[in-house]
Amino acid sequence: MIVFDLDDTLYKEFTYVDSGIRAVAADAEEAGIMPASKAYDLVKNAPDTASGFDRLAAIALESETYELFDIQRMLAVYRYHIPEITLPLESRQLLDSLKTAGITLGLITDGRSLSQRAKIRTLELDTYIPSENILISGEIGSDKHWPTAYELMMKRNPSEKSFTYIGDNPDKDFYWPNKLGWKTVMLRDTDCVNIHPQRLSEIPGSQYEAQYTIDSLSDLLDIPGVRCDD
Ligand SMILES: [Mg+2]
Incomplete structure (x- = not known):
């Protein structure tokens, strides 16, 4: 998944x-x-x-x-507030093709329940991701500095053969999924506009780094074993 x-x-x-x-x-x-x-x-x-x-x-x-x-x-x-944000075309196309391919999807995000729920609703992500696979730190009481959310995702999807996490923040996104045997993918901040700058030189060790780095979400499907279980 x-x-x-x-x-x-x-x-x-x-x-x-x-x-x-x-x-x-x-x-x-x-x-x-x-x-x-x-x-x-x-x-x-x-x-x-x-x-x-x-x-x-x-x-x-x-x-x-x-x-x-x-x-x-x-x-x-x-x-x-009800955010005025839109899902970029690239994200929508990727989610559409993953949904069509029958790949199980999940979301792990850190933040307050109400804020993250408002974003999810506005971006209509709940049309792609089953509600039991949407994990928000403010709701589960644990953020990505802990293994809880990743472990919960595995527990809720016991029939999945592999897990891939795609995120942007090397400070916290990849450490635990790396440890738990997931594939990890970092979407590069090519325009340098991210709220948390990607300072790879400042992370404490290679276990914080994603195994793959992509410049565009559409490149996700080119990573071996992501589209199909290997
Ligand atoms: Mg992020």
Whole structure:
């Protein structure tokens, strides 16, 4: 079976971040802080999103609005907004062909339940991946620094002969599946836009590296034994 990471593997996470900033900016306008377009520019022009939210909170504090517009409110809006993100054509084509080929699919992703569920729903990934094979750290209580999710996937799919994990983050995506005998594949961040930069020189050892590296999701099917069990 083939198990995917979500963020920066099946779609680019910066599009989610941008969508979240738009939601916060719209909320700033609603709270009477400033027009949404101005709030959006303010956050986007900050060195990073967190400091952009800090700037917005500081302005809100000085404004004469009676509504509380603080970091907590911004984070809640950001985390629970309905994201405006799309599944890239390449991802859709790959998932379509895997589904047609009858290959069992899974998803292991780290994050809050509500945020990850909103992404999964918007990207319609639940049309490709059975619900019992969608594992979210916020729901199972364990992230990819632990073997739990990978072990659970194996337990739930006992008839599968091989497991492949495809992700983007060498800090945590491949260590445990490597140890558990999975095939591991890293999708290279060819445009250098990933939220977690791929710093292979900084990882502690080769056990953190994926066995295969691809530049494009469509290359996944060229890896020996991924399409068919060997
Ligand atoms: Mg990722």
